[in-house]
Amino acid sequence: MTTPREVFFEPDEYARRVAAVQSAMAEEGLDLLVTPSPGNICYLNGYVSMNVLDIMFLCVPAEGDAVFYLWQFERGRAQSTVTGSETVCWDTGVEPIAFVADDLSRRGLRKGRIGMDIGSIHTSFEVVRSMLDALYAEPCRGIVETVRLVKSPPELDHVREAARITDAGARAALEAVEEGASDWEIAAAAQSALAGAGSEFYSLEPIICVGWRASAPHSPRGGTRVAGGDSVFVELSGVKGRYHAPLMRTTCAGNPSPGVRELADYSNAVCEALLETIRPGIPASDVAAAGGKVLAPIRERIAFHDLYAYPVGIAFPPNWIENPAFYLSAANPNPLKAGMVFHLPLTLRRLGEYGAGFSETVIITEDGNESLSTIPRSLDAGA
Numbered sequence: 001m002t003t004p005r006e007v008f009f010e011p012d013e014y015a016r017r018v019a020a021v022q023s024a025m026a027e028e029g030l031d032l033l034v035t036p037s038p039g040n041i042c043y044l045n046g047y048v049s050m051n052v053l054d055i056m057f058l059c060v061p062a063e064g065d066a067v068f069y070l071w072q073f074e075r076g077r078a079q080s081t082v083t084g085s086e087t088v089c090w091d092t093g094v095e096p097i098a099f100v101a102d103d104l105s106r107r108g109l110r111k112g113r114i115g116m117d118i119g120s121i122h123t124s125f126e127v128v129r130s131m132l133d134a135l136y137a138e139p140c141r142g143i144v145e146t147v148r149l150v151k152s153p154p155e156l157d158h159v160r161e162a163a164r165i166t167d168a169g170a171r172a173a174l175e176a177v178e179e180g181a182s183d184w185e186i187a188a189a190a191q192s193a194l195a196g197a198g199s200e201f202y203s204l205e206p207i208i209c210v211g212w213r214a215s216a217p218h219s220p221r222g223g224t225r226v227a228g229g230d231s232v233f234v235e236l237s238g239v240k241g242r243y244h245a246p247l248m249r250t251t252c253a254g255n256p257s258p259g260v261r262e263l264a265d266y267s268n269a270v271c272e273a274l275l276e277t278i279r280p281g282i283p284a285s286d287v288a289a290a291g292g293k294v295l296a297p298i299r300e301r302i303a304f305h306d307l308y309a310y311p312v313g314i315a316f317p318p319n320w321i322e323n324p325a326f327y328l329s330a331a332n333p334n335p336l337k338a339g340m341v342f343h344l345p346l347t348l349r350r351l352g353e354y355g356a357g358f359s360e361t362v363i364i365t366e367d368g369n370e371s372l373s374t375i376p377r378s379l380d381a382g383a
Contacts, residue, residue: 003076003079003080004080005080005081006048006080006081007046007081007083008046008158008241008242009046009083009154009155009241010154011083011084013152013154014044014045014046014083014084015084016152017043017044017147018044018060018065018066018084018085020147021033021044021060021143021144021147022060022061022062022063024143024144024146024147025060025062025115025143026062028115028140028143029113030062030112030113030114030115030140030143031061031062031109031111031112031113031114032059032060032061032062032104032109032110032111032112032113032114032115032135033059033060033114033115033117033140033143033144034057034058034059034060034114034115034116034117034131034135034137035057035058035060035117035120035144036055036056036057036058036117036120036122036123036127036128036131037117037119037120037122037123037144038052038056038120038122038316039145039148039242039314039315039316039322040058040117040120040144040145040148041056041058041068042242042314042316043144043148043314044058044060044066044084044085044144045058045066045068045082045083045084045085046081046082046083046084047068047077047078047081047082048077048081048242049074049077049081050201051074051077052122052316052317053122054070054071054074055070055071055096055123055127056068056069056070056071056074057069057070057100057131058085059100059104059109061109062112065084065085065086066084066085066086067085067086067088067103067104067107067109068082068085068086068087068088069087069088069089069090069096069099069100069103070087070089070090071089071090071092071096072089072090072091072092073092074089075087075089088103097127097130097131097134098134100131100134101131101134101135104135110135113138114135114136114137114138115137115138115139115140115143116128116131116132116135116137116138116139116140117140117141117143117144118132118139118140118141119141119142119145121318122316141325142323142325145322145323145325146323146325146326148311148313148314148322148323149311149322149323149326149337149340150337150338150339150340151313151339151340151341151363152339155243155313156339156341156363158240158241158243159240159243159244159245159312159313159341159361159363159372160245160363160372161240161241161243162199162237162238162239162240162243162244162245163238163245163247163361163372163373164197164238165194165197165198165199165238165239165240165245166194166236166237166238166245166246166247166361166372166373167238167247167373167374167375168193168194168196168197168238169190169191169193169194169197169199169206169236169238170190170234170236170247170249170373170375171193171375172189172190172192172193173186173187173189173190173193173206173208173234173236173249174234174249174251174375175189176188176189176190177226177232177251177252177253178226178253179226179227179228179253179254180225180226181225181226181253182210182223182224182225182226183208183209183210183213183221183222183223183224183225184221184223186208186210186226186232186234187205187206187208187221190206190208190234190236191205191206194206194236194238197238198238198240199238199239199240200239200240200241200242201239201317202236202237202239202317203237203239203244203315203316203317203318203319203320204236204237204317204318204319204320205236206234206235206236207219207233207234207235207236208221208232208233208234209232209233209355210224210225210226210230210232211224211226211227211230211231211232211354212224212352212353212354213233214231214232214233214250214349214354214355214356215303215349215350215351215352215353215354215355216349216351216352216355217303217305217347217349226253227253228253228254228255229252229253229254229255229256229257229260230252230253230254231250231251231252231256231260231354231355231356231379232250232251232252232253233248233249233250233347233355233356233357234247234248234249234250234251235247235248235345235347235359237312237320242314242315242316243313243314244312244313244314244315244320244361245312245341245343245361245372245373246312246320246343246345246359246361247359247360247361247373247375248345248346248347248357248358248359249358249359249375249377250264250267250347250355250356250357250358250379251379251380252379252380256356256379257354259350259353259354260354260356260379261356261379262298263298263302263348263349263350263354263355263356263357264356264357264358264379266294266295266298266348267346267347267348267356267357267358267377268358268377268378269294270291270294270295270308270346271344271346271358271359271360271377273290273291273293273294274287274290274291274308274309274328274344274346275344275360275362275369275371276290277290277291278336278342278362278364278368278369279336279364279367279368279369280335280336280337280338280364280365280366280367281335281336281337282335282336283332283333283334283335283336284326284327284328284329284332284333284334284335284336285328285329285330285331285332285333287308287309287328287336288306288307288308288328288329288330288332289330291308291346292306292308292330295348298348301350302348302349302350303348303349303350303351304347304348304349305345306329306330307327307328307329307345308327308328308329308344308346309327309328309342309343309344309345309362310322310323310324310326310327310328310342310343310345311323311326311340311341311342311343312341312342312343312361313341320343328342328344336364337364338364338365338366339363339364340363340364341361341362341363341364342361342362342364343359343360343361344359344360344361344362345357345359346358346359347359356379358377360372360373360377361373
């Protein structure tokens with residue numbers, strides 16, 4: 001029986017990506033690149049599984065096709081999704097590091113300068129260290145992630161579809177906000193709408209923060225109920241082909257306090273400044289400077305991370321940040337390029353009191369940028 005296929009791109013798209021990584025490897029003088037990162041592997045051969053904690057490796061030679069190694073129990077997902085690379089599985093009980101090293105030797109690929117990608121948050125230190133030793137490899141990071149920064153037109157289509165799904169979930173959450181509603185009930189509305197709109201499994205489930213919870217970054221739900229004047233912070237992303245388009249919105253049940261209104265107004269003003277500045281060729285640090293100038297009057301009174309945007313695209317749990325080395329921050333002088341996709345996370349907080357903020361996911365176009373959400377940046381968006 002033929003295994004059904006779940007493929008998000010044509011074979012030539014994956015071939016283009018592998019060729020781009022091989023070009024980047026040539027610049028680094030590498031003969032082989034080994035990556036255990038689920039995001040990098042998905043980018044290069046389409047493999048998608050909810051199991052991102054078991055060991056897997058994609059080995060990209062300087063020339064020719066990549067070889068994908070994983071545990072035999074995951075073979076079914078590989079048969080369903082992998083495009084353009086051979087899949088080789090080790091049996092239960094077999095030591096995977098030695099298995100991969102021996103197979104690479106048999107193929108004549110265990111030679112020259114070998115780079116071991118150490119940037120995966122899903123792979124333990126012990127596994128990375130063992131593979132470095134087994135292959136006499138050099139630690140490296142960011143080679144595939146840098147290639148991933150600029151998306152192709154088919155990738156951008158997935159990002160736009162993810163944004164449509166995101167808006168469905170965010171709109172349902174905002175509409176569920178009313179006095180007496182719990183953060184659990186608001187989250188249930190969001191998750192139902194995301195699934196109904198066609199979202200795949202999340203990299204980060206919807207964040208719903210009611211009242212004081214909005215004042216502390218990344219607060220979980222806890223059954224808090226909405227009281228009159230409370231701000232309610234919503235952050236979520238739909239997923240299409242593992243591509244993301246996150247969104248933050250804040251609304252209120254009743255009239256917002258002056259403090260909440262101030263933070264919302266500043267967040268919106270910073271967002272507008274960023275959107276007016278973002279374009280191809282501009283250094284990331286210049287975008288951050290434009291946002292910082294607007295925020296300066298209240299910066300010392302609030303909690304904020306001073307990271308004005310981060311790249312998004314392919315992601316797996318537990319987060320949707322695609323490349324943490326390319327924040328739009330004061331420390332990043334690198335220029336923006338058309339085809340990059342960024343999330344602008346502009347939530348502002350008074351710790352222990354309240355918080356408010358908005359965001360956009362934007363595609364950098366040839367002459368500026370494209371914002372993807374259709375939901376207004378307004379405290380009244382849920383009314």
